[in-house]
Amino acid sequence: MSLSSSPRAWLERLATSGERRLLLLTGSHAWCQDRLTELLPSNTLWLGSGPAAFAPQAMDKPAHWLGQEYSHVVLNGFDGLHPDALGAVAGVVRAGGLLCLMMPPLADWPSFADPDLRRFVSTPTETVRCQGFFLARLARLLQAGSGLWRWDQASGWHTDEPWPLHLAPWSCHATLQPTDDQQAALMALRHCAAGHPHRPLLIAADRGRGKSTVLGLAAAQLLQRPGYRVLLTAPSRKATEQVFVQLRRLLPEALEQGERIELGSSQLTFYSPDALLEQQPEADLLLIDEAAAIPTPLLQDLLRHYSRVVFATTLHGYEGSGQGFALRMQPYLDRYHPGWQRCHLSQPVRWHTDDPLEPLLNRLLLLGHSEPPPVPSDDPIVWQHLSQTQLANDEALLRQLFGLLIQAHYQTTPSDLRTLLDSPDLTIHGLRQGAQWLGVALLCAEGPIEPELAQTIRRGERRPRGQLLPQTLLAHAGIQEAADFRYARIMRIAIHPTCQRQGLGQQLLTALTDDCRQQGYDLLGAAFAATPELLHFWRRAGWQPVRLGLSRDAASGSHSAVLLQPLSAAASQVLPDWRQRFQQQLPQWLGGPLRDLPPQLVLALLDQANDRRPLQPWEWQDVIDCAHGHRSLDHALPSLQRWLDCRREDWQRLPQQEQLLLVGRFWQYQSWSALGRLSQLPGQKALQQAIRSSLRKAGVPERLTEDFLSQSVPVRPADTV
Structure with a gap:
């Protein structure tokens, strides 16, 4: 390990390299903070508690940094190492910059009382029940990894690279001529704008490949047509800043007014997705940046209203909804827009091709990993329970199961990796054929809730963490006796896409039902973004709807449904009444807060018969x-x-x-x-x-x-x- 030169000299050499590094600082909180205060400029993005001069920000909303850039980013792990935040800020670091992670000494990571663990338990004192496997795995990979720099309070500065730092010359493509990938994307975008309507274009890439730059370059060309109207939308206005940067550079004579850029009679206007659907302004072209972070139902509504649409999105990355775009949106495009086009950007433009930060974070958080299709086998398919210890000690097994979740579920994020390894109330079940895993289900134990606490939850006075099923039945459905039962909640259930529609999902549900009944649970339940197809799957297995969210979930854009399956005699007695209550209330909600619920979803929720007084x-x-x-x-x-x-x-x-x-x-x-x-x-x-x-x-x-x-x-x- 090289100990030559000073950290500042390494940083100065890195600044012109086009590459980025992870700098891991380990020691006391005060020591780590002091070293970074001395090393970094005050315009560094500092996440978590820190010196006032750096204007530290909270790290609880990773999507907030989409489309932004900083020379250096600090993540204060002493405040909680949230995996989504770590994955998010990797794409924020500019070429030649550092992603700095402040943490205790590596040897202490398995036992570190990480504040991020609080989201797995109802009270902070319960974090002692959590596993320490996630941090133990990170420590192991970081000790064996390359492309990072370490600065330890006890042993000093360490790196496996020689000094002086030998790096190939690099210049930023984002401010020069477009790459070949970008040229192809520009041509496809112009064709979408001028060709047959209702043939949307998808521009897909990993982060840092210049998707937003392509949108800006194309918009600058299109605005030179008299009277041309471009609409731009994204999860936030900040996410589109690179589009506006290109427009300012290429159209210096254009007039910028707030969310609009005007060039003569032509204009580009930014709208949030909700505002765009509400106002529905006329346009010749709609550009959707960071489309994977927008709920799929909203994207589908936009496609129904606008005839020429371009999506720019990350299919692999920290935002788990990126995989959701592939799972939900592409089949929709195949069905309703069979002429849709796709182009892929592979060459990085914001940093060097050999940048080590991106592959390092991919290894740490299993970003972009997807499980390949199973090889046909004559082995029997068996159900098996897995422990978190098994996953922590078998990296290949962990990659296979987490890859299944990424491949088959639209909301899998790096945070789910920590849930898989550390959550204290989690059990893991799967369907295996030989050495291959075809399906996986994650279950969380919930309930019962003490009567006094249950009453305050039902009255809307308390809402402790966790206990999703009994809490929603108490607080939203007003069912007091819901607090008395033991629930096994299916957090995730995933079958590899190439194995779906073969009965494996129902087979896994049957095995889970038998096992949970033997474990003494009263009810097996699930809460999920409701679609007619999903409701059909659960109801075909005999599950009964007892609640539907009155507003759309922010992540999925859909209403959340709760379905239950009774396991005990006591649950079998009360569940028909719970279901009947829901069936009687649903028509009343349909005239109010659920007025915009898709009628197909209404049909999927309704029972055929209803226990009501006969018509007069x-x-x-x-x-x-x-x-x-x-x-x-x-x-x-x-x-x-x-x-x-x-x-x-x-x-x-x-x-x-x-x-x-x-x-x-x-x-x-x-x-x-x-x-x-x-x-x-x-x-x-x-x-x-x-x-x-x-x-x-x-x-x-x-x-x-x-x-x-x-x-x-x-x-x-x-x-x-």
């Missing part, structure tokens, strides 16, 4: 007059809503398109124009005729008779779907 004769007469006469559908709305609720077994036999019309109009109060877009029917008159026809096809009689009334009492639903 006058209510039946209202429905009959609508079905067989010309009674106003609006004037008879209360009776039609009651019929829709009480006679689900009748109308759920209709074709889905007709079901969507009934739900959309009677429960969600959708406008005739919205229903027309949904059904492709021309105008209000045709829609009303279709609804009346559907009522007749659903069995509404022509006249009311005593025999019919005696046979029209709804039946209480069975306990399983």
